[in-house]
Amino acid sequence: MSLTPFPSRRTLLGGLALAGLAATTARPALAGSTALSYSGPSIPLWPGSPPGAPATLPSFASAQKSKDTAFDDRWFTGIAAPTLEVRKPAYRDGSSVILLPGGGYGFLAWDNEGEEQARWLTARGVTCFILKYRLPGEGWARRGLVPLQDAQRGVRLVRAHAKDFGLDPARVAVLGFSAGGHLGGSIATRFAEKVYDPVDASDALSARPDLAGLIYPVVTLTQPYVHAGSRDNLLGANASAAAIAQGSVEQRVDQNTPPVFVTAASDDTTVPIQNSVALYNAMLAAGRPVEFHGFDKGGHGFGVRLPDDTPAHVWPELFHAFGARHAIFGGSSG
Template identity: 75%
Template structure:
């Protein structure tokens, strides 16, 4: 893969422990650049007041710019004290929606590569997008193993309960996650009805089950040798029990109610092995649940929608959109 901002992400995710990673991002050492994000659409707070399990001192929001090109953003976010949905509306609506779940090893959010840039190609196809700024479990929250899932469930319920407001069909809402965000996508697809927080309002009476889940170069297992250790430790804490690792492994949670799943990964992914995707695909087949898996020989990790046409994995957005059409989420 060519040297891109995702290459530096791969090196950082692969070689820095959770505490060191957070310190590097918080200090902005990667490159100089903007230190705040100006959103281009409405922002919806997830929780009325302080989110559940808040620490005494809330984390402080930090944005680190990875791009050296002033015309190109590649921002990483930490310090999510007030999780939110950032709305990206299309010029025309096909009635569908996607909640985007950026990755970052559960230690940061890769906001542009796996959020804004994904919303761009989806809105061009008429899809209303909601980029989820979810809490990072290692930033002092209680019950850290379910903190991202709390936010994902709450996000789905808010979007579905306000479907009329956004001109979307409440039965055509997908999630699309990348790397650790892929683990979160798989988690809400398999654990949508698990009680991980105390209901706070009427939105929490609505189903959190997505109608389709996209998992792009995902972390899946937290127990197998092919797991991504950084994501596992950021989510569960270091030296988590085997029982907790098994419980957090998406492939062990597939049921008869799991929605259709789309998976893609590359054989040359040196950070999150393709075996993660294969484990999820096998689990879906074992339960006779609809699933589609595309494994490419080239693409690496963290490629988002940035790959040139001569790299095979560049085709995944069209394949995902076609899969969503076949399952009635996106307009035919």
């Protein structure tokens, strides 16, 4: 397999503190492509302004981080109109995954943790919805709830549109990365929390995902293993102890938490693997289904870009197998 060196993510916004990302991550070259295309319906999350909209909405921006014209690595900011971007497979198995890109709650790593994940999932018959969620530090009221508002609404809308896309509304998973993993853990543990006023009939549907995959996730917002950039971007500086506890996923696990798949690398110097271990232990203590894979190498932000000689590159197959065992993936839809 031909491998193309890929630059690691670096700090985009002040205070994000992403300097510990793996510096030697590589991804397979995309043969025969010099301009990638993206297609699929776009579903607005909110019929009007999102909850807590500021007087001046943020302006959308896309920063291209790729040095290779064969593929993209875009970072999105300024999300004023959050959406679900639909990526449909040629063959549907009836399942769906809502993809939650990371970026420390300061940007969205759209390609690495969105589009590229949709490619391997749709190849397996899974319909994907990439959540373009709002960033809490861009002027929204109740900033600590903003991503969760969009995630809850996103899960409900996927269920509301399930018939339109030939999907089973009882087979809706989320797959989140880094801070998107924190968001995935939050929706898995806080799906019943009322964080916005209902806007239409979709809000009568459950926001509980049927399975959650969390990849090198931010989990705790407490010391000593917190990723401070994600915490501060989500809650603001000098957040209260109560807000920090409320936002720490490992403290929110209960008997209603869906099955969770977690993977991370021991050499992750950005989000310590102890985040994943804390969630794994919390799931075990609650008697909830959980699978944890801790790899010795991989760093942070690797997505599906690891070379074959790095063991963590197998995580997509492990995640898909976990979902199949829990009756999320597999089957067919006409």
